[in-house]
Every structure is written in C-alpha cells, then in structure tokens.
Amino acid sequence: MRRIRLRQGLIRGLGLSKNQLSDIGTLASICNTHDNITMKLNWDFLNSRPQNELQDFLYYDENQLVGYLALYIFNNKEAEVSAMVHPKYRNQGIFSILLEQAIQEVKQRKIYELLFFTDTNSNSGISALEHLQSTYEFSEYLMKWNNNLPQDMRDQLKVRVMKEDDVQDVINIDSQCFNLSKLDAEKMSQVQLNSPTNLRFIAELNGTIVGKINVQLNNSPAYIFGFAVLPEYQGKGYGLEILQKTIVHLDNLSRNDIVLEVAVKNLNALKLYEKVGFNKVTGYDYFRIKLAEKNS
Structure with missing residues (x-):
C-alpha cells in the first residue's frame, strides 16, 4: 500500500x-x-x-x-x-x-x-x-468594473493580440513607462509570455505600437495589469480607447467580472478608470x- x-x-x-x-x-x-x-x-x-x-x-x-x-x-x-x-x-x-x-x-x-x-x-x-x-x-485602490459597456468608443487604434515579434516593443514600453532597466523589463516580459492564462494586447496607431495591456484569466475575476501608453502618446485619449476595447473583448468572452489596481495618488489614471466604469472596492x-x- x-x-x-x-x-x-x-x-x-x-x-x-x-x-x-x-x-x-x-x-x-x-x-x-x-x-x-x-x-x-x-x-x-x-x-x-x-x-x-x-x-x-x-x-x-x-x-x-x-x-x-x-x-x-x-x-x-x-x-x-x-x-x-x-x-x-x-x-x-x-x-x-x-x-x-x-x-x-x-x-x-x-x-x-x-x-x-x-x-x-x-x-x-x-x-x-x-x-x-x-x-x-x-x-x-482595487477597482471593479460595473458591467456597463463603453459607449461612443473612438476607433483610432488597432488593438490586437500580441505576437512574438512584438516582444522588443513591449520591453521598450515597460522600460519607459514603469521605470525598469532593459534587463528587468526583459525578465518581466518573459514571465508574461510563459503564462498560458494571460491575454496580451498591443495597440497600434497607423502601424506604430503605442501601448499595451495584459489580462490575467486563470482566476475569477479577470485582472487587468501592465497597462501602459508610451509617454509621447499620452494625453490623447489612446489609453481610454485601449481600455474600452479590452473590456469589450472580455465581455465577449463572458468575462465581465473585471478588476484592476491604481495608485491612490495617480489621479489621472483614477479618473480614466472611473470614466470607463470601475469603482473602488478596497485598498492596499x-x-x-x-x-x-x-x-x-
């Protein structure tokens, strides 16, 4: 035995x-x-x-x-x-x-x-x-989506699934937006690529990659993270469009229990998330x- x-x-x-x-x-x-x-x-x-x-x-x-x-x-x-x-x-x-x-x-x-x-x-x-x-x-703050689909979405960006050829662009975005060294950005990108439960999206403007967003799907709720827009493209409404299109994609997958996190002092991001329909749940x-x- x-x-x-x-x-x-x-x-x-x-x-x-x-x-x-x-x-x-x-x-x-x-x-x-x-x-x-x-x-x-x-x-x-x-x-x-x-x-x-x-x-x-x-x-x-x-x-x-x-x-x-x-x-x-x-x-x-x-x-x-x-x-x-x-x-x-x-x-x-x-x-x-x-x-x-x-x-x-x-x-x-x-x-x-x-x-x-x-x-x-x-x-x-x-x-x-x-x-x-x-x-x-x-x-x-931990914020949760209120299940109200975005209205009047802009359509300036092509938001698509990340490909292996996009890795260097993703590393560049992470390095610039999250203040990471190239080596640390490479390590983080490798972890995300190796995860079978991640959705990784790239945002293109006229063929130029301007932003990215990740979604973790292995547990409920779906967790949005790694959301960034290159500094030179910020303040133009692209972040709002990326987030809206990601939410629509998740809703089409019947994953409408969606959360994300934002620094309390990041007022611009907080306003963006509230505009899309996220409400504060708790804090860390x-x-x-x-x-x-x-x-x-």
Missing part, C-alpha cells in the same frame, strides 16, 4: 505544484473570510514560477497549509512580499520563520529592501508590519523595510 507523504513544517518552494497552488488559494479564502479582506496574490507569477529559483515559502501542519510568504522580484533593488497565516495559527511564530527564510534568500541575491503589501482593512497585516518597524510608502498599503547589508 502506497504511503502518503506527510507535509509538515517549512517547505522552500522551487516552483509551485498544482497541489501547492490549490493550497495557497484555499488559505487565501480562509484569511479573506475571517478578516473581511481581499488578499493580493499575483497568480500570473505564481503559476509560472521557475523551477530553479526560490521565491515561495510554505508552512504546513499535517498536510494543511497554514502559512505562506511569496517574493515577487521585478528588479535587483527590492523584492515585493505578500504573506498570510491561517487565523488559528497566528502568534505562533510562523510568520517570523517564513520571513527569516525570505530575508536569507534576498540577501543572497544582494537585495536589501522588502516592499510588503497588505489590504488596508487587514488589522493583523498592518500590526505585523508596524511591529517590524516598516515605513509606509504608498497605497493603491505598501510598507518598506531596509535590511542590513551584512548578516549579523
């Missing part, structure tokens, strides 16, 4: 299995219900984790996932961090164990800053970050921790 291996204690994840992804989703649901929050998990990246990089730290108790910390490394200066602990297992040192492992990993990569994000309404998350003496950095606060460059 085949013995089932018991998962117990800390597991350092080189890539995530289907079972582990399912466990993460289950734990997030438990935390969301208990805390009345919406955990932010970048499923696009979790589903395409490389098998040779350590970015996930899981803590099990008799095969039940009770703690999880994820690293999202988009550049060589900082690592973004998301973490959660089962409500019944809090204040037992599990978060500290996960964080210690994560700090060891980022220091090996010569990264000395962590940027945590937590739901604005998560008292436990904010309390933990205050205990770590982190510094508040900024906030974002970001906190920074600077690590000592030498191990104690």
